[in-house]
Each structure stands twice: as C-alpha cells, then as structure tokens.
Amino acid sequence: MxxxxxxxxxxxxxxxxxxxxxxxxxxxxxxxxxxxxxxxxxxxxxxxxxxxxxxxxxxxxxxxxxxxxxxxxxxxxxxxxxxxxxxxxxxxxxxxxxxxxxxxxxxxxxxxxxxxxxxxxxxxxxxxxxxxxMPIPDFKVQIANEEISLELLGHCANRYATSFTAKALKWIEFTQEAAVLVVAREGFICWSYPTDSARRLGLYLPHGTELPRVSLDNLAKVMDSRNHTTRVGAGVWHSTLEAQESIILSDRFDMAIFLVRFPFANLVEHEEEAIEDSVSWLSKKIRGW
The missing domain is CATH 1.10.10 (Arc Repressor Mutant, subunit A)
Structure with missing residues (x-):
C-alpha cells in the first residue's frame, strides 16, 4: 500500500x-x-x-x-x-x-x-x-446533537489530550456556524480566527484591537467563576448582530479565550471567498497548541 x-x-x-x-x-x-x-x-x-x-x-x-x-x-x-x-x-x-x-x-x-x-x-x-x-469523525460524534459550549469543547480537549485552544480551532475549521475565536491579553486582542461564514461577514479582529467594554466587564467575572457565557447585543462584536460570548482562561493564565457565536448570522446574505485553514493560519501567528 x-x-x-x-x-x-x-x-x-x-x-x-x-x-x-x-x-x-x-x-x-x-x-x-x-x-x-x-x-x-x-x-x-x-x-x-x-x-x-x-x-x-x-x-x-x-x-x-x-x-x-x-x-x-x-x-x-x-x-x-x-x-x-x-x-x-x-x-x-x-x-x-x-x-x-x-x-x-x-x-x-x-x-x-x-x-x-x-x-x-x-x-x-x-x-x-x-x-x-483530533480525528474529525470522532469529534463530530462527540458534538452531535449537542449545544457547543466551553464545557463541551473542554471535554473534547481532554478526550484528545490537546489544549483547549487547539480543540476550539479544530471546531472553528469545520463548523458551519458563524463564530470567531479570540485570544486577548490585558484588554487587547492578540489574535482572532473566524469560521468561514463569520469571515464572510467581516468578523475578523486584527492584533492590537481593544476588547469591547462590555466584554472587558464580562472578563472580570471569569476570575471568580473560571468561565462565563452571556448574550451580548449588536454593536459589541458586530455592528448589527447579537452574539453569544463565552470566556475561559487559557492554558497560559495571563490570556483569555473568547468564543463568540452569532446565532442569527444565517439570516444575513454574503458572498463566497477562499478561506485559509486554521492550522496553516495559526502556524504563522502563534505557538501553544
């Protein structure tokens, strides 16, 4: 063979x-x-x-x-x-x-x-x-009929013995949802990676962008609960779309990971464009898988 x-x-x-x-x-x-x-x-x-x-x-x-x-x-x-x-x-x-x-x-x-x-x-x-x-067929079985959450992605990270960030990026790569993964430090974005559909909606936040004030306030709550999920209105992460914002402290405790999902994004029309896969993209940006 x-x-x-x-x-x-x-x-x-x-x-x-x-x-x-x-x-x-x-x-x-x-x-x-x-x-x-x-x-x-x-x-x-x-x-x-x-x-x-x-x-x-x-x-x-x-x-x-x-x-x-x-x-x-x-x-x-x-x-x-x-x-x-x-x-x-x-x-x-x-x-x-x-x-x-x-x-x-x-x-x-x-x-x-x-x-x-x-x-x-x-x-x-x-x-x-x-x-x-992180075999995709097994991953899809783990999340089938389940609401994507920090806890579910954390379970998958443990199942595959990888970091939470690596597992979240794997989901970002193949999901049909509009969502963006954001890693931030000291109130500023280190990097972000959107799903295909989120990228077509313009949901990319460059390095050095200041976190939204609402998200900074939400981040303060994570220090006690270790994770936090809430609904935020239009104008926070996107000018016209509401979002579900989940936050967890990263493997490096001086960073925070935001998983931002846009449940109503499928109502917005957008055009197709070529998307670079997450592994290739991340290789150019960070280490820490």
Whole structure:
C-alpha cells in the first residue's frame, strides 16, 4: 500500500494505526512514535525531556545509532500542549526527515519564521499533529446533537489530550456556524480566527484591537467563576448582530479565550471567498497548541 503524500493524510493514517492496534483515544505519542516508525531503517529510538529554555520540542538524528530522538520541554504546564508538541515533532519525522537532521521548535520558530521554507515545514507539522490527535469523525460524534459550549469543547480537549485552544480551532475549521475565536491579553486582542461564514461577514479582529467594554466587564467575572457565557447585543462584536460570548482562561493564565457565536448570522446574505485553514493560519501567528 502506498504511503500518504500530505500532512493530513499521514496524520489520519497514524491515528488509524493507533486505533486499529486496539488503543483508545487520546493518542499517546510517546507510545505511538516508536511503534509506528520501527518499520523504517531510521526509527524514533528515544523520547526524552530536555532542559533548554524556550524550546518546546526537538527532533534530532543520532548518527551513532542511526535513529532519531524527540525531546520536549517538561516545564510546560499543560499536558495537552506537550502532547501536541510531541505530535508536531513526529510530523517532522514522517514529512521532513530526509531534508535535514535537526528540527528545533519554540517561540522564535513559531512567531517569526526565518524563511518561507521554515514556515511551510512548521505549518505541515502542525497540520499532521492536528489530524493525528483530533480525528474529525470522532469529534463530530462527540458534538452531535449537542449545544457547543466551553464545557463541551473542554471535554473534547481532554478526550484528545490537546489544549483547549487547539480543540476550539479544530471546531472553528469545520463548523458551519458563524463564530470567531479570540485570544486577548490585558484588554487587547492578540489574535482572532473566524469560521468561514463569520469571515464572510467581516468578523475578523486584527492584533492590537481593544476588547469591547462590555466584554472587558464580562472578563472580570471569569476570575471568580473560571468561565462565563452571556448574550451580548449588536454593536459589541458586530455592528448589527447579537452574539453569544463565552470566556475561559487559557492554558497560559495571563490570556483569555473568547468564543463568540452569532446565532442569527444565517439570516444575513454574503458572498463566497477562499478561506485559509486554521492550522496553516495559526502556524504563522502563534505557538501553544
């Protein structure tokens, strides 16, 4: 059988490999990687913690042994972020190991790529990890006939051992709803990512945009309850549309995540346009999956 030719294809195949071996979700990359690569002459022979500040993960060729080592930062507080980092490095193995013998991924690489080639490689590794760890068919089963909520997305994040942000972005990518995911710090938007239908309504908020005053007031309530959902009127997130605003503190406690949904947006007509998928887009903006 021929091998996959795309990051998504590799991620899907490795997720199937995990499940066909009788393993339940979430995918444990530490267990999967050695098994999935042992058919190759240069398998992954070791996965270990490292102590290099600012580097989330590395994939390194070991010439003396003829194999590869994945190293990760154990200081990262979120197990979901660590698991995604491991999946990301496994993606480099399957997709890119013929290109170079060392991959180093951290804040610098994710926020300011050195070249178009580096941006492409990092985006492909993220896409692989997304499809490996968060299989869309299973995700759709989890949310079928359910009202999308912070609690439901949190359940899915736990099921797939990923961060809440990664899981929310996965939903944003395939849902038909008009919604936007916003990450903010100190009253200003760090980044936002809308669904296809929300983008066509102009629901994109650039970096540095000030949060709406109503949303800042709502954010103050999160400090006590840890999450908050409320209906906000037109003129807050959109000039003419009411919204349902949900807020939760992110994996990094100095940030807040807003999931803003527009229940009446389907009444508004809009034209089609090409949309970049969330994994490729996020690869250009942030780290922290």
């Amino acid at each position: 021929s091998e996959p030719t795309t990051p998504a294809g590799w991620g899907i195949e490795l997720c199937k490999f995990w499940q066909q071996a009788g393993q339940a979700l979430p995918v444990d990359v530490k267990l999967l990687a050695p098994e999935a690569t042992k058919r190759f002459a240069d398998p992954i022979g070791k996965i270990k913690a490292h102590d290099i500040a600012g580097i989330d993960g590395m994939l390194i060729k070991r010439p003396s042994k003829g194999d590869w080592c994945i190293a990760y930062d154990p200081a990262v507080e979120s197990p979901g972020r660590i698991n995604f980092t491991l999946g990301h490095e496994l993606g480099h193995y399957f997709l890119h190991r013929r290109m170079r013998d060392h991959f180093q991924c951290g804040q610098g690489e994710m926020l300011d790529y050195e070249s178009a080639t580096s941006r492409k490689l990092e985006g492909e590794a993220n896409k692989f990890a997304s499809f490996l760890l």
